[in-house]
Amino acid sequence: MEANQRIARISAHLHPQNFQEEDRSLLRRDDCRAKGGTPGFKVAILGAAGGIGQPLALLMKMNPLVSALHLYDVVNSPGVTADISHMDTAAVVHGFLGQSQLESALTGMDLVIIPAGVPRKPGMTRDDLFKINAGIVKTLCEGIAKFCPNAIVNLISNPVNSTVPIAAEVFKKAGTYDPKRLLGVTMLDVVRANTFVAEVLGIDPRDVDVPVVGGHAGVTILPLLSQVKPPSSFSREEIDYLTNRIQDGGTEVVQAKAGTGSATLSMAYAAVKFADACLRGLRGDAGVVECAFVASQVTELPFFATKVRLGRTGAEEIYQLGPLNEYERSGLEKAKKELAESIQKGISFIRK
């Protein structure tokens, strides 16, 4: 490559506002070249300049499985890109600003993570975000269907119980839908559940595994405390305390942030934990199992969060719920009632 081409390539990914059509082929070639020669996956973050997007970009830049990291937003992506790109880790970082650069941001991606959209303020439910976020998710998924239809999608934008059905409908309309590749991110519920259960048991949260099923809002978040690992028993008081705290974890943060947003740092941690599991699955690692909100036949609902096995093609196996106690069976009925409405709301938004 000529010296002037090398400079143009560097300039194009540091200053996405100056991005020219002819830069595209240079960027593609650059994406194929992981610094240090390590092969890896290409990952895009849509909403990369936001409260979740920035720490998520930081942590993905540190992930050795990532060779190219595309940071897309409608504002501020040049600054975030310049900042993150100075980290001396292998992933090559490119920034993309605004709808006209969505194609370049998405082309060739293996994994697309979507934290784009508005967060809650105190007093709001996640469903109150539907009005704004439904349209954002629709537009971004139309881009994915066009420019990287085979990518795995990790959808974070709320209300997840509705945005995942929206994404599915967009992909169906475009003829690109593969349920295995569309995953609603519920990992933060598991991260919280592991932490709160570990506090009660007085053990290291890294040694705890709590399956959290259902969906990602209020009563639809259903921790299965009877299936906690290591096997543990809880008093009725502890079960009530843990179930409520896990279901209200998001609200706890929204209230503490007092109008400035919702969980961003713990969410970025959870998103990276989940994205890393997806990438290990894509690489062909065996036994990668995490909870996610996916198309499912575990209940009568078309989508449901359970443990899934992640493989080369996405969510390759959806696990059944396992034995539930009376408390969990009653929680499941409440969860399904609310979930059914949220799922239908998402589907109707596209089919209307």
Ligand SMILES: NC(=O)c1ccc[n+]([C@@H]2O[C@H](COP(=O)([O-])OP(=O)(O)OC[C@H]3O[C@@H](n4cnc5c(N)ncnc54)[C@H](O)[C@@H]3O)[C@@H](O)[C@H]2O)c1
């Ligand atoms: N699934 C979960 O567990 C979970 C956890 C926390 C937050 N969330 C949700 O994640 C979303 C983002 O939260 P946040 O705190 O990062 O919000 P934020 O407002 O800080 O950031 C959102 C970013 O999205 C960008 N954006 C808006 N429209 C866009 C578009 N059309 N294309 C690309 N980018 C666009 C904004 O410019 C902003 O940078 C919210 O909907 C929030 O409720 C989900």
Ligand SMILES: O=C(O)C[C@H](O)C(=O)O
């Ligand atoms: O609670 C929110 O609005 C954000 C997110 O869904 C969370 O669980 O923290």
